[in-house]
Amino acid sequence: AQTVTQSQPEMSVQEAETVTLSCTYDTSESDYYLFWYKQPPSRQMILVIRQEAYKQQNATENRFSVNFQKAAKSFSLKISDSQLGDAAMYFCAYRSRNRDDKIIFGKGTRLHILP
Amino acid sequence: NAGVTQTPKFQVLKTGQSMTLQCAQDMNHEYMSWYRQDPGMGLRLIHYSVGAGITDQGEVPNGYNVSRSTTEDFPLRLLSAAPSQTSVYFCASSLGQGFHGYTFGSGTRLTVV
Numbered sequence: 462a463q464t465v466t467q468s469q470p471e472m473s474v475q476e477a478e479t480v481t482l483s484c485t486y487d488t489s490e491s492d493y494y495l496f497w498y499k500q501p502p503s504r505q506m507i508l509v510i511r512q513e514a515y516k517q518q519n520a521t522e523n524r525f526s527v528n529f530q531k532a533a534k535s536f537s538l539k540i541s542d543s544q545l546g547d548a549a550m551y552f553c554a555y556r557s558r559n560r561d562d563k564i565i566f567g568k569g570t571r572l573h574i575l576p
Numbered sequence: 577n578a579g580v581t582q583t584p585k586f587q588v589l590k591t592g593q594s595m596t597l598q599c600a601q602d603m604n605h606e607y608m609s610w611y612r613q614d615p616g617m618g619l620r621l622i623h624y625s626v627g628a629g630i631t632d633q634g635e636v637p638n639g640y641n642v643s644r645s646t647t648e649d650f651p652l653r654l655l656s657a658a659p660s661q662t663s664v665y666f667c668a669s670s671l672g673q674g675f676h677g678y679t680f681g682s683g684t685r686l687t688v689v
Contacts, residue, residue: 467618470616494675494677496677498677504664504682504683505680505682505683506666506668506678506680508677508678508679511675511677513675552618552619554677556677563609563621563624563634564609564621564668564677564678565621566611566618566619566620567618568616568617568618569618
């Protein structure tokens with residue numbers, strides 16, 4: 462069974478600085494999808510960025526980018542120019558390409574932005 | 577286009593009571609799932625469905641029941657509520673497989689006393 466591990470329960474970053482959130486996963490599959498979700502205090506789950514495993518190029522969405530290392534099974538999220546609105550819980554998630562393709566989530570990293 | 581609608585947003589139950597958490601989506605999504613979120617545990621999958629009439633168990637299915645009679649609706653039933661079921665519950669849906677991440681409802685905070 463696949464697992465997703467986020468080793469940093471909490472992190473803090475100064476406003477306007479850059480922060481990287483770590484995620485590792487375990488799978489025997491070669492083709493899959495990876496996601497980062499953001500959960501602000503409102504509780505709403507928001508899709509931040511996604512990556513297809515067969516694509517070597519790292520995904521980028523504005524200030525958010527990933528460092529996808531397939532061999533190391535690592536999928537970190539980099540937030541550049543951190544803003545107060547980035548304060549949230551961030552979840553890393555894995556989804557198989559199989560028919561039975563439920564999404565598996567990590568336990569999350571709470572990100573604090575220091576003004 | 578309402579997306580994924582969960583009701584109620586908050587609920588308090590007494591131990592032993594039963595109830596149904598409602599989830600509806602208007603996006604014609606095939607895939608629907610129920611997760612529970614507990615502090616330090618992330619989101620854990622309770623049950624999921626890959627289409628009308630098809631459901632399967634996730635990581636923590638005990639004490640919960642689901643059915644999927646239509647594409648739009650995926651209710652979650654608590655058969656006999658226990659304090660251990662105090663949690664925030666999320667319903668999510670997805671169009672097709674893979675790259676389409678889930679769209680989430682706004683969650684239901686359930687307290688069992």
